[in-house]
Amino acid sequence: MYDVIVSDLDGTLLNSQHRISDYTREVLHELTRRGVEFIVATGRHHVDVRAIRDQLGLNVSLITSNGARIHDAQDRLLHSRAIPPHMVEDLLFRFRLPGVHLNLYQGDHWLVEEPLPALLDFCPDSPFRYRVTDLGQLSIEGVDKVFYAGSHDQLIEVEDMLLAHFGDKLNITFSLPICLEVMHGAVNKGSAMASLAERSKTPMERVIAFGDGMNDYEMLRRAGTGVVMANAHTRLQDALPHHARTHSADEDGVARYLARVFEL
Numbered sequence: 001m002y003d004v005i006v007s008d009l010d011g012t013l014l015n016s017q018h019r020i021s022d023y024t025r026e027v028l029h030e031l032t033r034r035g036v037e038f039i040v041a042t043g044r045h046h047v048d049v050r051a052i053r054d055q056l057g058l059n060v061s062l063i064t065s066n067g068a069r070i071h072d073a074q075d076r077l078l079h080s081r082a083i084p085p086h087m088v089e090d091l092l093f094r095f096r097l098p099g100v101h102l103n104l105y106q107g108d109h110w111l112v113e114e115p116l117p118a119l120l121d122f123c124p125d126s127p128f129r130y131r132v133t134d135l136g137q138l139s140i141e142g143v144d145k146v147f148y149a150g151s152h153d154q155l156i157e158v159e160d161m162l163l164a165h166f167g168d169k170l171n172i173t174f175s176l177p178i179c180l181e182v183m184h185g186a187v188n189k190g191s192a193m194a195s196l197a198e199r200s201k202t203p204m205e206r207v208i209a210f211g212d213g214m215n216d217y218e219m220l221r222r223a224g225t226g227v228v229m230a231n232a233h234t235r236l237q238d239a240l241p242h243h244a245r246t247h248s249a250d251e252d253g254v255a256r257y258l259a260r261v262f263e264l
Contacts, residue, residue, distance in 0.1 A: 002261070003206040006063075006219065007254055008044040008050060010176065011230055012211035015250045020055055027255040030264060032058055037062060039196060041189045043175040043215050045105050046071060048264070051126035055239050065105050066171070066215050067192035068144035068183050079195065080144065081184045088168060089142040091182060095161050100150035102135065106143045111135065119149060123161065145183050152177040173215045174233065181215060190218030208261075210246070210254045212236065229253050 005028075007013045015021060028038055041063035042049055049062050059073040083091075092102065103119075104111040110130040118193040119130070148158050158178055162172045171183045189211075197207055209216070209223035212232040220240055221225030228240055231248040247253035259264070 001203050001206070002208045002224070004037045004039060004197060004200070004208070005031065005258065006039045006041050006189075006207060006209040006223065008189075008211040008213065008216050008219075009040060009044060009049070011231055011249050012210050012216075013040075013249070013254055014052070018038070020052070021252055021255070023252050024255040025056060027264060028056065028058065028258055031258060032264060034262075036262075037200065037202075038062075039097075039193070041067075041193060041211075041219055043147075043181055043213075045110055045128060047108050048110075048128040048212055049127050050075075051128065061196055061198070063189055063192040065145040065187075066173070066175075066181060066183050067187045068105075070192050070195065079192070080136055081187050082141070083143050083146065083170065083182070083184050085140040085143075087147065087166065087231075088143045090165070091146045091162075092138075092140070095158060095165070097150070097154055097158055100148050100154050100158060103130070103149060104135070104138075104143050105145040105147075106138075111138065116149065121186040125135045145181060147175075147179055147181040149179055155180040163221045173213075173217070174235070175215045177233065189216060190220075190222040193219050203249075208258075210257070212249070214239070218251045227254075227257055 032038055039061045043066045046064040046069050049064055060070040061073050068081055072078055101116055111133050112130045113135055148155055159172055169185045171185055171187050173181055175181050205224035207223045208225040209219045210227045211220050212229040214236050227244045227246050246257040
């Protein structure tokens with residue numbers, strides 16, 4: 001049995017309307033009543049995730065920006081790790097393609113160069129919104145995450161450029177086919193999950209994790225049981241061919257798997 005459940009949000013816990021279903025909420029509430037700890041692990045910004053936590057109705061620890069920040073259930077910051085400033089400068093000014101939009105998470109802010117209304121569809125119930133700014137005038141200290149939004153083919157080209165230049169000095173990963181995310185090289189959800197498990201003295205074999213994107217890869221590898229969603233990106237399914245599978249996010253895959261395992 002498991003003492004800790006860790007779940008990604010988009011494409012995993014959240015359905016295609018970017019909301020938590022009533023059934024999923026009921027299952028998680030029942031498990032937390034039984035003493036099981038639930039942790040959210042997402043590429044989203046910590047300010048954004050607070051609104052989703054309120055929707056869930058539970059006080060839970062948060063792994064955000066793919067592990068760049070960790071907050072406990074009382075919202076205390078336990079850990080943060082920013083991208084080195086000289087690398088942020090390269091990301092801002094050296095590795096760009098026309099039609100690919102650059103976003104930054106810095107402190108409590110989401111910064112963009114131009115309005116990107118389509119991205120707001122991912123947080124319909126959140127007051128968290130981007131701020132249009134001149135990135136050329138921006139301080140490059142304290143940037144937790146840079147992400148590129150564009151067509152998948154364009155982002156593959158950006159990924160190739162970044163990997164060729166930075167190697168493993170940065171963690172470069174897809175959260176969605178249209179979103180390429182960049183963090184400090186030591187930052188990933190798996191390391192953050194392991195840190196929280198160590199803090200609660202929970203052996204990794206008693207941790208179960210769910211995800212659908214390549215930014216979940218390390219987390220699913222390190223958990224005692226890593227479960228891949230039916231709607232997971234092909235690259236993740238190919239990378240973890242022997243990991244457990246569950247139904248899609250729209251079919252309450254996380255809740256249905258947990259209900260079976262915990263015999264709810």
